[in-house]
Amino acid sequence: MLYRTLKRLIQRGQTAGMAEKLDIFFAADKLTQEEYVELTAMLEG
Numbered sequence: 001m002l003y004r005t006l007k008r009l010i011q012r013g014q015t016a017g018m019a020e021k022l023d024i025f026f027a028a029d030k031l032t033q034e035e036y037v038e039l040t041a042m043l044e045g
Helices: 002-011 018-027 033-044
Strands: none
Touching: 002 018, 002 033, 018 033
């Protein structure tokens, strides 16, 4: 659920502070490593 929401926000261009949020969610085990890698790649691309 969180992954899909974050992905949708990135796709819509709502990326302000997103890198920090992804780091926090990953550190708190709310995202898997695959999800984290995919979302951070979306931010960079």
